[in-house]
Amino acid sequence: MSSKVLTKPLGDVPVALPPLQRVTLTINGAEKQLEVAPWTSLLDLLREYLDLTGTKKGCDHGQCGACTVLVDGKRINSCLSLAVMQEGKEITTIEGLAKGDQLHPVQEAFIEHDAFQCGYCTPGQICSAVGLINEGHAKTTEDIQELMSGNICRCGAYVGITAAVEQALKVCQSNAQ
């Protein structure tokens, strides 16, 4: 691919659209081969091209956590990552957490503790909590609050969210034993 052809010295912006880029990734267990424009964020890929609208766009700038998904088990902000950069990765979104009708312990805990009001931040909160549990660094309630601070809840459901994550952490730890 020669980008020279595409780039005319008109300011610093290419004048013709660069070709689509091929990317292979696994989303919620299913391998996908896709062609995307290089500037497509992982978030836009999920929502606009794969109809996985559970993952939300809040700020689109890394400031709210609504777009949190898991990449190889680690939580990231999908709005600040390019889809093409995820070549070969395993992505898990809110749609991929339940096993059939069996909800993930974090999902169950959110329902039990009423850990939402409007629900817009919830998919991000839940994916973030799953990441927090995988990471294994939270020992206390304060740790949970600090390590969940990347997820803003405009409804202020933080008390329920903290309680839900605390419960889910215990459930997952005892399941692992």
Place this chain on the structure above:
Amino acid sequence: MNSFTYTRAETVDTAIGEIKAHHTAKFIAGGTNILDLMKENVERPDHLVDITRLPLKQIETLPDGGLRLGALVTNADTAYHPEVQKRYPLLSKTILAGASAQLRNMATDGGNLFQRTRCYYFYDTATPCNKREPGSGCSAINGFNRIHAILGTSEHCIATHPSDMAVALAALEATIRVSGPNGERTLAMADFHRLPGDKPQYDNNLEAGEIVTSIDLPANGFANNYNYLKLRDRSSYAFALVSVAAALELEGDTIREARVALGGVAHMPWRKPEAEALLKGQKATKENFRKVAEALLEGAKGFGANTFKIELAPRAIVRALVMATEMKKK
């Protein structure tokens, strides 16, 4: 965001070559700063070179007892690495005081050094800004400048460097390994970033096409007496208004060596070895700490909304040093 082409580099040399082969190419690592700025049209590269697959993801012990952090190690993997936690707890604490868990999983140690200022006018392409558009003027000097610098400013720019990690690296006297079109070189942390002067468009002293390959920590990690004190508008997930990385080597109450670096006050981490030397052989007391604080703040200048930092910073320095002293007395 403008359109651009994209390639994934497999070797450091091809990554460097890709930058040269394009008009305004940039590296992308974690993407957390460059994509943010591209969405705002502040950065408009015609080509992105993905460097996340480069073999620079190791943390390894150096022959001199130091520790090498590969440029592509994530901030999270660095902060939680057992050797970093044990020998460089100041660095670990500092990284964990920045951004959010998600962002730290993405952000790389190399990329962290290059993050650009959070000056609101730099982000807003409708306003003049010498850093974004040289010669257009600085909107912050007479504008809203609560987050701006009080030290080392120029009439052209009063922006701060927003990194927490860089402040700890300055205190620890890390060195930065760089590869570029003209081969390899090493820069001391003190020589990596720069003051704005009359060229605020340059944040650091790297040449075009140079890539950071590693950050090397010297053997002494000041693991017994240290602190990172970060003062900000909310207690997590916010940038520093003022931050202090403090490290002491104590013998009883007597200071053998002291390091103090400040964040949130200048265009680069702010350190003054002459100020630190005032503590050598002295007792670890508030009075002595206050003297260092005053020496560090010499020449500080406020611009209105940020003038509060001139008193906040020395208090933060004294407090950080007191807390470092009280951690562990040998």
